[in-house]
Structures are given as C-alpha cells and as structure tokens.
Amino acid sequence: MSDERLKVKLPGLKLKNPVMPASGCFGFGREFAELYDLSLLGAVIMKAATEAPKYGNPTPRVAETPAGMLNAIGLQNPGVDKIIEREVPWLRQFDTCIIANVAGNTTEDYVRTAEKISRAEGVCAIELNISCPNVKEGGIAFGTNPAVAAKLTEEVKKVSAVPVYVKLSPNVTDITEIARAVESGGADGISMINTLLGMRLDLKTGRPIIANKTGGLSGAAIKPVAVRMIYQVYEAVKLPIIGMGGIRTAEDVLELMYAGASAVAVGTANFTDPFVCPKIIESLPEAMDKYGIEKITDAIGKSHRV
Amino acid sequence: MLDEKVLIIENSLIAADTYRMVLQGEITEEFKPGQFVNLEIEGYTLRRPISISSFDKQNKTFTLLYKVLGEGTQKMAEMEPGQKIKALGALGNGFPIEKAASAVLIGGGAGTGPLVQTAKELKDQGTEVKVVLGFPTKADVYGEEDFEKLGITPYVSTDDGTYGFKGNAIDLIKAEGITGEIAYACGPKRMLMAVEDTFERGYISLDIRMACGMGACMACVCKDKEDKDKYYRVCKEGPVFKIGQVEI
Numbered sequence: 001m002s003d004e005r006l007k008v009k010l011p012g013l014k015l016k017n018p019v020m021p022a023s024g025c026f027g028f029g030r031e032f033a034e035l036y037d038l039s040l041l042g043a044v045i046m047k048a049a050t051e052a053p054k055y056g057n058p059t060p061r062v063a064e065t066p067a068g069m070l071n072a073i074g075l076q077n078p079g080v081d082k083i084i085e086r087e088v089p090w091l092r093q094f095d096t097c098i099i100a101n102v103a104g105n106t107t108e109d110y111v112r113t114a115e116k117i118s119r120a121e122g123v124c125a126i127e128l129n130i131s132c133p134n135v136k137e138g139g140i141a142f143g144t145n146p147a148v149a150a151k152l153t154e155e156v157k158k159v160s161a162v163p164v165y166v167k168l169s170p171n172v173t174d175i176t177e178i179a180r181a182v183e184s185g186g187a188d189g190i191s192m193i194n195t196l197l198g199m200r201l202d203l204k205t206g207r208p209i210i211a212n213k214t215g216g217l218s219g220a221a222i223k224p225v226a227v228r229m230i231y232q233v234y235e236a237v238k239l240p241i242i243g244m245g246g247i248r249t250a251e252d253v254l255e256l257m258y259a260g261a262s263a264v265a266v267g268t269a270n271f272t273d274p275f276v277c278p279k280i281i282e283s284l285p286e287a288m289d290k291y292g293i294e295k296i297t298d299a300i301g302k303s304h305r306v
Numbered sequence: 307m308l309d310e311k312v313l314i315i316e317n318s319l320i321a322a323d324t325y326r327m328v329l330q331g332e333i334t335e336e337f338k339p340g341q342f343v344n345l346e347i348e349g350y351t352l353r354r355p356i357s358i359s360s361f362d363k364q365n366k367t368f369t370l371l372y373k374v375l376g377e378g379t380q381k382m383a384e385m386e387p388g389q390k391i392k393a394l395g396a397l398g399n400g401f402p403i404e405k406a407a408s409a410v411l412i413g414g415g416a417g418t419g420p421l422v423q424t425a426k427e428l429k430d431q432g433t434e435v436k437v438v439l440g441f442p443t444k445a446d447v448y449g450e451e452d453f454e455k456l457g458i459t460p461y462v463s464t465d466d467g468t469y470g471f472k473g474n475a476i477d478l479i480k481a482e483g484i485t486g487e488i489a490y491a492c493g494p495k496r497m498l499m500a501v502e503d504t505f506e507r508g509y510i511s512l513d514i515r516m517a518c519g520m521g522a523c524m525a526c527v528c529k530d531k532e533d534k535d536k537y538y539r540v541c542k543e544g545p546v547f548k549i550g551q552v553e554i
Contacts, residue, residue, distance in 0.1 A: 027522035031542075034307055047524075055529070055537060060515040062525040064352045064378070069517065076524045076537075219351045271518045272351055274309060274394065 005285060006296050008042070008263050010240045011188040012125040012163035013097050015042035015263055018296055019253065019281050022244050022267035023048060023101035023127060023167075024073065028087040029094075032274060040278045043097035045265055046087065048129050049117055050102075051109040053079035057134060058211040063200045068219025068246070069268060070198050072134040072212035075103050080113045084120045092122040101167070103129040107152055110142075115159035125162050127242075128153065128187075131169030131194035133216045143169040143194075146181035153185030163188035165242055168233075170222075171197050175229045176236035183237045190233060191242040191265070193226045219268040220246045227259045234260025234301055248272070250280050250287035257299040307397070307520070308333045311390040315367065317383070321448035323374040324416075325383050333395050334366045339423035340401035340492075340511055340546050343370070344519035346392035347378045353394065354378045355516045355541070357420035357492070360452065371419035371449060397519050398545050401490050401509055403427045408434040410486035410508075412475050412501055414493020415441055418449040420511055424490050426456050436484055437461065440475030440497065444468035476500040489549065498554050511545045512554070529553045 006017035020043035029044050056076030063070045091098050100117040104110030114126055130143035142152050166182040170193040195216025200209045226245025243261025248269040256264050269276040293299050312331030320326045344353040361368035374380050401424045409428050411421045418439055429435050437460035441447045447469050453460045462470035463478040471478040489508030491501040498510045517525040521542030530536035531553055
C-alpha cells in the first residue's frame with residue numbers, strides 16, 4: 001500500500017506516510033505487531049535506549065488526567081547493547097524506518113550510546129532525548145539550557161552515523177531558544193514536544209498518585225501546546241520538525257503539520273486504541289481531500305503561508 | 307488478541323459499588339481463567355483493565371465482577387444492556403490450572419472476580435476446591451452465588467464481623483484450619499503477602515495501575531524477588547505470579 005500523496009522525505013527518512021508511533025508508547029513494536037503489520041507505519045520510534053539497562057521508577061507510574069495522562073516510567077529499557085542485538089534486527093523485518101531514541105545521564109554516555117546505535121544496521125535516524133522529565137539525572141537537564149543542549153548535539157553529531165533529531169522539552173520559557181541552540185549544534189531535525197511536567201494528588205491519602213510524585217502530561221490535553229510550540233519553532237529555525245502531542249485523528253495530524261511539522265508521532269492515543277496509527281494513516285487521504293490538500297507535503301507549515 | 311465491541315447483556319448492582327457485567331463476543335474464545343480485558347470507556351484516555359470472572363465459550367459470554375472506584379468504572383456502571391463496549395483481550399497469563407488433590411482460593415474484596423472460573427476449572431478436573439472470601443463489611447460481600455452455582459459454598463469473613471467470620475480471609479483460614487495442596491489468590495497487597503506467608507505452593511494475581519495493558523508501555527512492572535535486575539510486566543508476564551516469585 002503505497003500512496004504517492006502521503007510520501008514525505010526528511011533527513012535519513014524516506015517515509016511512505018508521515019505517521020509513526022512515538023517513543024515510549026510502543027515499546028519496540030512487538031506487542032503491536034500481534035495486532036497489525038508494522039510495515040503500514042511511516043516509521044517506528046523505539047523506546048529510549050540508555051547505555052546501561054534501566055529499571056525505571058517505582059510504581060504507580062501512570063495516572064489518568066482530563067483528556068490525557070501522566071507518566072513517570074523513568075526510561076526503563078534493557079540497555080543499548082540488548083536493543084541492538086535483539087530489537088533492531090527484529091524490527092528490520094518490517095518495511096518501515098527505524099528511529100532510535102537515545103537518552104543518558106552524562107554527555108559521555110549519551111555520546112557512546114548514540115554512536116553505537118547509529119551504527120546498528122537498519123537504524124535510519126536518532127531521536128536525541130534531552131527532554132525526559134522523569135529521571136533525576138540527564139534527560140531534561142540537557143534540554144532546558146541552550147548552551148548545554150547545543151554542546152550535547154554537537155558531540156552526538158560528531159559520532160552519529162545517521163541524522164540526529166533532537167527531542168525538545170516544552171518545560172521551558174522559550175522553546176525557540178533551545179531550538180536555535182540545537183540547530184547551531186548541528187541537529188538535522190527537531191522532534192517536539194515531549195511531555196509537560198504535571199502532578200496529581202490522591203484525596204484519600206493526600207499523597208501524589210504517581211510514586212515519582214511528578215510525571216509527564218500527554219494526550220489530547222497537550223495538543224494546543226504542541227501546535228503553538230511547533231508553530232513558533234517552525235519560524236525560528238530551518239530544520240524539519242517531527243511533531244507530536246495529543247494526536248488522535250487524521251485532522252490532528254494535519255493541524256500539527258499546518259503548524260510546521262513534516263511528519264508526526266502518535267503517542268498516548270495508542271493506549272486508548274492500539275489500532276490508532278493504521279486508522280489515522282487510512283483516513284488521512286480523506287481528511288486531505290476535505291481540506292483540499294493534494295500532497296501531504298503541501299500541509300507542512302501551511303498556516304505560515306495563509 | 308482481539309479488540310472487539312462486545313455486547314452488554316447484563317449490568318447489575320450486586321453489592322456496595324460492585325457490579326456484575328455480562329458480555330457477549332467472539333473475544334471469549336481465547337479466554338483462560340485469571341486473564342483480563344482492557345475496556346475502552348468513551349471520553350477517557352486510558353482503558354480500564356478488569357479481570358474476567360467467568361466465561362462460557364459455547365454462548366460466547368463472559369462475566370466481569372467490578373467495583374466502582376473512579377469516574378471510568380462509574381461510567382461502566384451506568385451502561386445499559388444492549389449497549390456495546392470495546393474490549394481488548396484476552397490479556398495477561400491467567401491462573402495455571404495445576405493438578406492437585408485440593409486447592410484453596412482466596413479472594414479479598416474486588417479480588418474475588420477472577421477466582422470464579424479458576425474454581426470451576428479446578429473442580430472440573432477433580433480438585434477439591436475451598437473458597438475463602440474477605441470483605442470490609444457486610445454491604446461489600448458478593449460472589450457467594452457465583453461459587454454456589456459451582457457447588458462450592460465459600461467461607462466468608464468481614465473485617466467488622468457484620469457478616470460471616472470476624473477478621474480477614476487469612477484469619478479465617480487459620481481459625482477454620484483450612485488447608486489445600488495449592489493456593490490461588492487475588493486481592494489487596496497485604497492479603498497477598500499473608501497468603502505467601504501461609505502457603506508454599508500456589509499463585510497470586512496482582513492489581514496495579516496500567517496504561518496499554520499489552521506489554522508496551524512499562525507502566526505496570528514489578529521486580530523479581532531474587533534477581534534484582536529481573537522485572538516482569540504485570541499485564542504481560544502477569545498478572546499471575548508464583549508464590550514467592552515477585553516483590554509484591
């Protein structure tokens with residue numbers, strides 16, 4: 001099933017359609033592959049890889065919120081070596097692009113992890129995670145200071161064999177500042193937005209529902225924030241953007257693309273409906289017809305041209 | 307694994323905030339005792355994971371015994387027979403029906419549900435089944451009739467003594483000298499810990515906040531008791547674990 005109208009090209013990524021599951025909401029695809037053919041997807045963004053295996057945070061790790069949810073998983077993953085050994089080769093059986101999300105505690109381990117996974121056969125691009133709000137070290141600490149973000153991007157770019165998309169945090173005063181910084185650091189693209197820091201309290205016990213106390217807010221509730229920030233970043237930098245934040249429908253895809261995204265990732269909606277990605281891809285041409293969009297690339301940044 | 311809009315046949319109040327929902331769908335075909343379904347509630351982001359209490363593969367029906375604990379389950383309680391609800395399942399591993407001369411099934415509060423089909427299948431293979439149920443108070447007591455239909459009269463306790471034995475399910479087991487070759491338990495953490503102290507062989511089913519319910523998101527993990535680097539996804543490798551296998 002190849003629809004010319006849906007094709008998008010980004011650095012390192014020739015996508016048959018602009019829709020991919022977001023990192024952390026899809027594991028390494030194994031569970032979803034029981035439900036549908038992953039070759040339908042534009043790409044798959046794998047769960048974050050860190051240098052050493054990581055267990056993550058204590059439970060409860062999730063809580064529902066109005067039109068969304070909080071999570072504080074804490075980057076649980078089997079470590080980059082096992083991901084390269086088991087998950088990447090398994091994903092290669094599908095006709096889709098593999099994007100590796102890379103996280104770390106220090107510049108050094110970010111760099112080593114990125115270098116390793118960028119050389120794994122089949123990995124088309126890296127999504128550099130400088131925006132996880134749920135780990136004590138690393139993560140968001142790299143994504144809230146422009147100089148630190150630029151430096152890390154530069155170091156990772158030096159060693160990466162594939163294009164690097166830096167995943168930005170919305171938990172900053174001015175996201176365009178960080179976007180410009182990673183552009184100056186040599187990023188090939190930007191992916192945005194990660195979750196918004198939030199909290200929920202249990203009225204019976206008075207304690208936070210999530211064991212980590214705070215968690216990242218995702219889901220439909222954050223879509224307007226994503227649209228606003230993508231709109232701002234599109235004007236601030238020349239880099240292509242992979243947009244994410246609250247997408248549930250083909251219309252949502254168009255909205256993020258109008259704001260400036262060249263492709264999109266679907267996260268939390270996979271939990272509400274595990275078939276959401278193929279459903280969005282299937283309904284995208286109809287939504288494009290409705291709004292007079294001939295090729296999906298015509299939707300990229302459309303709102304900046306009207 | 308199927309994600310199917312299943313038909314609600316019955317949805318009735320059976321105890322304080324506790325409902326019996328009977329559903330019909332093709333999804334029933336792969337069910338095993340102790341597994342669960344993840345239900346989509348319109349207007350809510352996360353699905354509600356609910357244990358399958360019992361099922362009838364011939365009629366393609368299954369029963370959920372669920373407690374209203376928040377907005378989502380409240381919405382479920384308001385649904386009417388004839389309406390449909392989307393169910394993803396069967397999820398989780400379920401209770402293994404092991405060969406044993408006798409078994410003790412222990413349910414605490416909302417943990418009673420998944421034991422019904424387990425009791426049935428154990429009894430069908432010739433195991434002598436004893437069921438012990440513990441609740442906070444009389445108004446909370448449910449499930450007796452589900453076991454009585456199988457020819458099993460459950461032992462019941464309430465914390466305040468307003469119905470049956472005064473105390474918890476484990477107190478009752480000790481007071482009555484109830485024994486069995488194998489135990490199957492589902493209920494609050496404290497009860498499961500007491501089950502592990504009382505029985506050597508058997509299985510416990512964990513209840514934990516989940517998101518995807520199918521093993522992808524890592525929301526519902528627990529650790530191995532021995533190997534600190536080993537973990538399990540409660541929704542995938544669980545919710546049923548061997549006694550002594552995981553940190554409760």
